[in-house]
Amino acid sequence: MKINKTASSGSMESSDIMITVSPAKEKGIIIELVSDVEELFGSKIKKVIRDTIKEFEIENIKVMANDKGALDYAIRARTKTAILRALKECSLNE
Amino acid sequence: MHNYGYNLFQKKDILKNQESIIFKNLSEAIERSEIKDGMTISFHHHYRDGDLLLNMVMDLLAEKGLKDLILVVTSLRNHHKLGNHIKNGVINKIYTTGLRGKLGKLIKKGIMDHPVVFYSHGGRAAAIASGRIKVDIAFIAASIADQFGNINGVLGKSICGSLGYAKVDATYAKTVIAVVEKIASRPLEIVSIPQKHVDYIVQIDKIGESNKIATGSLRQQSNTRDLSIARQVAEVIISLENFKDGYSLQTGSGSISLGVNSFIENFMINKKIKGNFLLGGVTADHVNMLKKGLFNKIYDTQTFHPDAIESLKNNVHHQEIDAVTYASPFNKRALVNYLDFVVLSALEIDLNFNVNVLTAANGDFYGAIGGHSDTAAGAKVSIVTAPSYRGRIPSITEQVKTIVTPGHTIDILVTERGVAVNPARKDLLDQLKTNSKINLKKINRIYDEVIELTGKPEEVNHTGKVVGLVEYRDGSLIDVIYGEEL
Amino acid sequence: MNNKLRRSMLYIPANNPAMIQDAFIYGADTILFDLEDSIAISEKDAARELLIEALNSLNFNNTEIAVRINSLDSKFGLKDLKSIVPIGPDIIRIPKIETKEQIIKIDKLITKLERKANLQPGFIEIMAMIETAKGVLNLEKIVASSERLSALTLGAEDLTTDMGIKRTSLGRELFLTRSKIALVAAAYKINAIDTVFSDFNDLNGLKKETLQSKELGFTGKAVIHPRQVDIVNHVFTPSQEEIEDAKEIVRQASQAEEFGKGVIAVKGKMVDLPILNRAKEIINKYEKREVIK
Incomplete structure (x- = not known):
């Protein structure tokens, strides 16, 4: 699958994460992560984002993630929502 | 006349000091103190983030070209400016109860030749009183002095309340320079540190920012997780045998403690229980409990609220105490030894109940020992509170990063996921089982739950040189802290 | 149906x-997402x-989980139902119920979704929110229409709007509705859950209103702030004395049965079957002690 526009989901509140996805100029899944707990969980967070993207079979995508200590379930949910929003034709969500 | 071993009387003035001890200029007072390279100088942090003196003095000493000074402070807070003085060799070694922020990061990087020594309030008092740490010059910030050199922190404009930690410095330092904002026009009616311990008085325009001593009050705080932990702590306390008339309590100033105070207060009123004393850092809530007659006395080492300063000034049942009386391990009658309950916090607690209040999971300096290990050792029941994780970082670990307070002195852990009792205190466990509102769990179970939720963090192990030595309260070495670089 | x-x-x-x-840490009997x-x-x-x-991966310490979905008349309701049923929450709270036909339709839909998700059909309970005058009038038919329906609740704001009246602090305008909900719930042995008390800083007001709900026959109350949980639980929990009395009743009754005795009296009051059943219910519900895990 392919996304054609930028969309985001989440918030900057504690225990949440703000995920913004956009079409990538380069090939592959590119994740830029800013996190309060980067040293401790950075690679885990990226892996959760990457795995979620793979479920959608999206190959080229750029992800900006601003993490405030979100747990895996929230990272998955926010990534999914952002992708679903980016996949929609119009910007209105159902 | 036979002299019977005496010197015979001769007509002369002895020790009659007619020259004023009052300076308008800090620099002059420092000159007079005959400070030299390598000397040990002390400071206290009763103004907390509003402290202006430490930076002011260190800048002056640097200007005067002094080197290799040993800093014996009660805590470091907003003092990142010290970084330059360390790099330039003005400061050679630091003793403190706490370290955080930018200065902490610099020290973690290894800018000091000597590791920073961390001690508790009781440990510090003991080290100074026993002469293990010899203070050459003590700098004491106070709001007011009189012409004789008596000082206090409750009168004048920029007030801070108790000078409990500084009292020890004043008693044992060779030279004491009190820096104040106001010189009273008549002898002080309230004397915190008496003139016999004060050598010089310096008057400056502003000694500190009073509004920065305060911590939040219960009405302002809305963290419901902390409140739910506080409720469990209160349930724990009221379920134990030690909760009865004449009991004593220490709670800190954090939001969990504020919640505990409010729940306990209601319970004491309903059950008509009257306590003996409150100890330690004093907030507005403590003062309210004293006013309502719920306790006989407050023993105050540090004041955290304007209402508490007012109370210290006016209420004879609210008494300032020095840190030796508070918590020295060499003082059998230290008040911590008479505590029934202490409510403490933790950055990390491990499966053996060891507590870290000094370093964060990523290795940063992030806190202070304060009276943690003193009260834990002294109190009949020591209760540690912590949310089970903070922003994804678990507070319960297999092994704490830094041991500050050893597990055998910690009795109960309260988290929002449940209450764990140290297996060594089966007596307490049996008492708690009678209260169905307490969600008792084994500490390993809480640990497993949290790790399932957060995942296991990557180990951040610094392997550089040792940047911190952690003393236990008796002056023994309990742990070391490694820095980032060799 | 249950209670x-x-x-x-x-x-x-x-x-x-x-x-x-953090939803589970406040001691609420049900978390209502x-x-x-x-x-x-x-x-x-x-x-x-x-x-x-969250429901798929978090552990809420065995607290009952309810989800309030959007009204099925809105464009979100059906999607909510389709995504929430497969996770198997304990209850789904459905807003704006006013006819039994709505419930029958929802019941069928949930059954279909349960089958698809390999859940026992009938596993998920329904809580109906009554928010219109018509809904109040149809209460009994609504409750009788589905075995899943295990709780009733009212939406006070929408109801008063529907009736063109104002909500007052005294609550007289809701008296009949509340009574009717409690009555129908009692008749069908299901829960009657009262609406929220919005001012979470006014804990005295909350206590007063909760006591009134209990008097009318409600078995519980929705809360909007963790601070409210304690008071509501407290009001709906029998006192230690009531629990002790219940234990005594059950003890004496089982003795009487063992020795073939007839009627018993506890504290000078005759114990008949409803009283015995009530005593058993109290013990079942409130004598659960947390044990060390």
Whole structure:
């Protein structure tokens, strides 16, 4: 699958994460992560984002993630929502 | 006349000091103190983030070209400016109860030749009183002095309340320079540190920012997780045998403690229980409990609220105490030894109940020992509170990063996921089982739950040189802290 | 149908991770995740996704889980139902119920979704929110229409709006509705859950209103702030004395049975079957002690 526009989901509140996805100029899944707990969980967070993207079979995508200590379930949910929003034709969500 | 071993009387003035001890200029007072390279100088942090003196003095000493000074402070807070003085060799070694922020990061990087020594309030008092740490010059910030050199922190404009930690410095330092904002026009009616311990008085325009001593009050705080932990702590306390008339309590100033105070207060009123004393850092809530007659006395080492300063000034049942009386391990009658309950916090607690209040999971300096290990050792029941994780970082670990307070002195852990009792205190466990509102769990179970939720963090192990030595309260070495670089 | 211990139902907006994670720590009998009024229209998709992930992976310490979905008349309701049923929450709270036909339709839909998700058909209970005058009039038919329906509740704001009247602090305008909900719930042995008390700083007001709800026959109350849980639980919990009395009744009754004695009296009062059953119910519900895990 392919996304054609930028969309985001989440918030900057504690225990949440703000995920913004956009079409990538380069090939592959590119994740830029800013996190309060980067040293401790950075690679885990990226892996959760990457795995979620793979479920959608999206190959080229750029992800900006601003993490405030979100747990895996929230990272998955926010990534999914952002992708679903980016996949929609119009910007209105159902 | 036979002299019977005496010197015979001769007509002369002895020790009659007619020259004023009052300076308008800090620099002059420092000159007079005959400070030299390598000397040990002390400071206290009763103004907390509003402290202006430490930076002011260190800048002056640097200007005067002094080197290799040993800093014996009660805590470091907003003092990142010290970084330059360390790099330039003005400061050679630091003793403190706490370290955080930018200065902490610099020290973690290894800018000091000597590791920073961390001690508790009781440990510090003991080290100074026993002469293990010899203070050459003590700098004491106070709001007011009189012409004789008596000082206090409750009168004048920029007030801070108790000078409990500084009292020890004043008693044992060779030279004491009190820096104040106001010189009273008549002898002080309230004397915190008496003139016999004060050598010089310096008057400056502003000694500190009073509004920065305060911590939040219960009405302002809305963290419901902390409140739910506080409720469990209160349930724990009221379920134990030690909760009865004449009991004593220490709670800190954090939001969990504020919640505990409010729940306990209601319970004491309903059950008509009257306590003996409150100890330690004093907030507005403590003062309210004293006013309502719920306790006989407050023993105050540090004041955290304007209402508490007012109370210290006016209420004879609210008494300032020095840190030796508070918590020295060499003082059998230290008040911590008479505590029934202490409510403490933790950055990390491990499966053996060891507590870290000094370093964060990523290795940063992030806190202070304060009276943690003193009260834990002294109190009949020591209760540690912590949310089970903070922003994804678990507070319960297999092994704490830094041991500050050893597990055998910690009795109960309260988290929002449940209450764990140290297996060594089966007596307490049996008492708690009678209260169905307490969600008792084994500490390993809480640990497993949290790790399932957060995942296991990557180990951040610094392997550089040792940047911190952690003393236990008796002056023994309990742990070391490694820095980032060799 | 059942009559579970549901003293307090704590509303948690389903789009807030910090609140979701801590939802179970306040001692509410039921956590009520909300996809409806507390979620902005633009965030409905995000809240739904977050709740699905949360329910799939978090452990709420065995607290009962309810989800309030959007009305099936809205464009979100059906999607909510389709995504929430497969996770198997204990209860789904459905807003704006006013006819039995709605319930029958929803019941069928849930059964279909349960089958698809390999859940025991009938596993998920329904809580009907009565928010219109018509709904109040149809109460009995609504309750009788589905075995799943295990609780009734009212939506006071919508109801008063529907009737063109004002909500007052005295609450006389809701007296009949509340009484009727409690009565019908009692007749069908299901829970009657009262509406929220919105001013979470006024704990005395909350206590007063909760006591009134209990008097009318409600078995529990929804709460919108963790601070409210304690008071509501307390009001709906029998006192230690009532529990002790219940134990005494059950003890004496079992003795009487063993020795073939006839009628017994405890504290000078005759114990007949309803009293014995009530005593057993109290013990069942309130004598559960937490043990060390």
